[in-house]
Structures are given as C-alpha cells and as structure tokens.
Amino acid sequence: MSSSFGHAFRIHTFGESHGGGVGVIVDGVPPKVPLTVEDIQFELDRRRPGQSEIVTPRKEADKAEILSGLVDGVTQGTPIAVFVRNEDQRPGAYEEMAVKYRPSHADYTYDAKYGIRALSGGGRASARETIGRVAAAAIAKQVLQHLCPGIEVLAWVKSIHHLNASVDPHTVTSADVESNIVRTGDPAMVEQMIDLIKEVRGEGNSVGGVVECVIRNCPPGLGEPVFDKLEAELAKAMLSLPATKGFEIGSGFAGTLLTGREHNDPFRMVDGKVRTTSNRSGGIQGGISNGEDIIFRVAFKPTATIMMSQETVTNTGENTELAGRGRHDACVLPRAVPMVEAMALLVIVDHLLRQRGQVGGFPAPK
Template identity: 50%
Template sequence: MASLGSKTFVKGARTEIGFQPSDLRGLSPPAVQISIRRRRSPAPRRLEVQAIGNVFGNYFKVATYGESHGGGVGCTISGCPPRLPLSEADLQFELDRRRPGQSRITTPRKETDTCKILSGISEGMTTGTPIHVFVPNTDQRGHDYSEMSMAYRPSHADATYDFKYGVRSVQGGGRSSARETIGRVAAGAVAKKILKLKAGTEILAYVSQVHKVVLPEGAVDNETISFDQIESNIVRCPDPEYAQKMIDAIDAVRTRGDSVGGVVTCIARNVPRMRMETLEPEQTDRAGGISNGETIYMRIAFKPTSTISKKQQTVTRDRQETELLARGRHDPCVVPRAVPMVEAMVALVLLDQLMAHLAQCEMFPVNPALQESVSSAIDGSVLTPNLA
C-alpha cells in the first residue's frame, strides 16, 4: 500500500476539493487503500535526490525531464569530467536495450528512442560543461487514456499525483511513466563509461525471477557471467532453460491481459577498494559501508505493471467507486526492460561515490602503506587522443 505523510493535506492545502487527512481512506475500496502514518526519521544522506525526485547525485548530478506523451524526454548532466571521449552512439547502445517494442513480451509501442546530444561535447570529447541529451517521443496515442482522466489506475501514481499537485498529465501517466527512465539510462551510459575507463568497473544485471519462475541459487557464476550471455534471449536471463520458462510465464499473462513482476540481479565487479562510502553494509563486499574490492551483489524487485487490459475496481477523482478497463500499450512484465535501468542507477551511485572519494581523499598523495590510488584502467592517450 502507498504511504503518504499528512502534512500536505492539512490547513486547507486543497481547499477547492476539500481534502483532509481523514478523507483519504474514503477515496477507495480496500484494494487501493491509502494509509496515512507518521514518517520515520530521515535516513543518513547517501545519493542525494533533489527537486521532487528529478535530480540525482551530489557530484555527478543528473536532472531528468519530459513526459510520456510530451514532445520528448531526456536529461542534463552536470559534473561530467572534461576530455572524456563520448558520442551519441555510446548512449544509443544503452537506450536501445531499454526501448519499447523489442519483442512480443514488451509493450508494442514503437519508439526508436534516438538520442541527440545538444551540449557539452566538442570534437567527440566532453568539455566539462553540462551535457544535454534529448530523445523525442514519436508514437503517442493520447486517446488511449480517456478513461483514466477521472478513474485512477490501482497501484499507479494517478491518485498520488492528483493529491500532490492538484493536476496531472493523463496521457501515458505523464511524468510517472517509465519513459522518464530514458534520461537515467542515458546518464548511466556516461557513468558506466567513466567507471570502466577510470577503474575498470563493470556493471551487469540480469533477470533472476519472473512471477513464480526463480533462477536457482548458483545457476549463474556471477564472477564469469558475460554481457553476451545475458543478451542471448529476449527476457535477459543468462540460463537458457529458465529463460524459456520466464518467457512462457510472461506469454501466459500477456494473452490474458494481465501482468507479473519479477527480480533483477545486478553485480558490480572491480569496484575500487575503500572508495564507496555510505553503501549499505549488509554483505561482505562492503565493510562499514565502504567497498572492499569484492564484487557487489544486489537484487531489485519489480511489482506487476499497474496498467492492464482487465477490469479493475478503483475510484474516481470525486470519490466514487467504479470499474476501469484500461486501454493503451503496456508491458506485461517490466523486468526484461528494467535490466539496463538497474545498471544505469547503480553506475550513477558508484560514480558519484567515486568522485566524492577522489575529491576528499586524493587531493594529496595517498599513504602507500595503507592506500591505493585510483588510477585509470587504460592508457591516458586513449582518453585524450588529440592531446597526446
């Protein structure tokens, strides 16, 4: 269930509608119940998220923009080091992995997601100034969302956007659409390249569960798994047998107009030792929240897609119970396309932490008895060929 603090709704914050904290539970039946409880004390600051969730990072700062059925989506990147070889092809490679319409188990929406770098690059190299990436939307069908102008999709952000802003973009969910992640993936492509060149860090993610199909523990060797293994099938599971089982599970719900969730496993290899501070110390690859050089493992769960072509019980903006039969084009399971999104977010966090370490701990020569300096993984002439 969603959890909302009540602060936004007190003292007549929505006087034209008359929302009060006590009203919220009456907006919906138990299937889409909203609970109100006091927020916990804030956690220690890690990757900073600013501007209502649109800006990520402290040193490598990314701001995403755009909406599902607007003119386009993208990002601006501030803090990217100068003299990094970078092209639109570097970004396009990752964007092609997340774009819709790749196979029968993804949304049929057809978008090429062709990116354009509008600033921050000169003669194929970063200049150290903000990088602006733009991706146009070309296959919008706004009329598919007419039923959702008043009826809220259960488990989606329709209701919460109305409660927060008092207005929302109905077509495609607007800012709450997964198309927002295009900006993250584009910025993540830059972060992955910097991590690879500077520290030899490699980030790989794959699907380890779809609905009730679970890849057994130990079926994949996370130390040797390769990108080609992951990309060898449409579900992005490196084990062929379980990949087919996952595809069959998605096909089964797709034909019924339903959806399923799943899990993405991500690994980060060759993360510099004693560099990434404030990482959660839940495993032995980090000691006291600081990376120790071992491979970092993580699992990220995704719920079933909210928008399905089956009737659902919901409520309207004026608090009336109703049924919603959604139209539109949606993924029966977001997990296969989430793989590059997970990699991108991991890269953004790790690079932000690496830049923080370099700024604080390598201003002066390191203590060779205890420390290792982060040195480039490749020859400097490759990084700056026109300056060599």
C-alpha cells in the same frame, strides 16, 4: 532535489510521456572523456519498448540527441544535455484515465500531491522518464572506463514470478545475458520464462520478478561511512525505479537466518591483496566497498497495467470500474535490467569522483 540525482556526478532529468520529449542534463562530467551519441543510443535501445516479442509493443524510436557538452567526440567538462523527442503520444488512449484512477499507478497520488490531474500518461511516473537515467548512465559508463578501467556493472533477471534462474554472479557475462530476450543469465530458464510472460499477457495479466546485479572490480574505499553508505545510495537508486518494492545486498533478508559466526566474512591475504573468503557482506562493509564483488537484488512488482476490468474511483469521488484495454507490458523485467545497471553506474561514478575530491584517489594514497 526532486529530479536530481548524485552529488559530484549529478543528473537532472525532465519530461513526460506527453509534451515535447524527455531528457537529462549531466553535470560534473570530467573533461576529455571520449563519448559518442552511439554510446548512448546503444543503452537506450536496450531499454526501448518494442525491442522483442515479450515487451510492450509500443513503437518508439527513442533517438538520442546530444545538445551540449561534447566537441569532437570528447567531453568538455561542461553539462551534457541529452534529448529524446516524443513521437507516439496517442492522447486518445488516455481519455478514460482523465477521470478514473488506475489502481496501483501514481494517478491518485499525483492528484493528491499537486492538486491537479496529470493527464500526461502518468506524468513523471511513466517508465519513459527512465530514458534520461539510461542516457546519463551511458555517459557514466564512458567515464568509468576512462577513470577506472576494469569496473563492470552487469545485471540479469534472477526470477520471474516463481521461475528462478540459477546464475553465478561471479562468472556470468554480458554476452550470456544479452543472448536471450528475457535477459536472464540461465539458459535453462529462458524458454519457460518467455512462455510464462506470453501466457500472462494472453490473459491480460502481468508478472514481476527479481533483478540481480553485480559490480566487479570496484576499488575498495568507495562510499561514505554514515548516510551516504554505498549500499544506502544503491538502495535509494533502485527504489527510485518505477515498480520496485525491495532491495537487498549480499546475504540480504536470508542473512537474518544466519548467526554471526556463519555470517562474518573472514579476511585472508590472496596474491598480496586483502580478500574475504566468503562474501555475505556483498562487497560493502560499513558503507564502503571492500574490493569484493558488490552483489544486490531488486524486487519488481507485477506491472500495474493489466487488461482486466478493475474496481476504482473517479477523481470526483465516485466508485466505478476501469476497463482493461490498450497496450501493456506484461513483464517489465527484461527492460528493467538496463535500468538497474544504469542506476548502479550513476552511484559508482558519483562516489569515484567524491572519493577523488576528498581523498585524492581510489583506494586512498598511502
């Protein structure tokens, strides 16, 4: 459904940049999982604008409030609602947008869909909507730690424009990624990436890039064999994030340049476990996790908001120009990292609970 995600672990988000605020209801949370508002705030702070000199300077505190489902620091099994009140609304900034469609934003398509001009800062298309997802995923993270300790979801900036980071998905750590404001795992690229972002921002322009993500220690057996293949669910999750244009898992598009002999991952027994000696499958085979690291990449286009004059039309059908002004996020990649992790966490926890429901455990009891 339109603002819901997941089956067994289900989230329902609401809210726009304008109006009272944004938030989420998380339903299907197992009871007796330790949770604090700080667990949620920690992840929101990683997503927050204004957190460093290379992201949008908007100042939003994004303070989370847990409205339900938690007593004495423990989940109750009932829906957990998290709310973040809007503060920085500045409706004046959007006056021009009330009549002119911003190129490559959702302004025109919203109008076409609902027959109504969404004045509210991009409406639900605003990146602000992802607050609810990140808050929900912070809860998912606690559930994961409780049900299946050891699983780790970690993302990083793999590239910004033409600058490619060299990162080993099997060994990079959260500390590596969080050690720099770009959130790349390659120390050698940090300075260049920061410089590039500052440069394009100075020009009023923007850049995109690729986020890479690994899910480690995922038990084999997660994912469904047909439509809800684990990679299909991840693909949907990632393409539902604003500004994404592509998803690939394991060998991805480059894998089409290999032959079957080169591409297949041989099985070998290692320490009594079934393992593969290569991982072009990206940790998923036939839609189901095989216990290897799940590795995927997500393409983010350059931010549509630029500080340059652009050709566009009005909502009454006249050609016009849109002047560039206001604030903008010249590169969303550093803030996209926690969003990618969030969506991956939601998918994994959902499938853990689905697997437990149908089969009784992960992996299946013999």
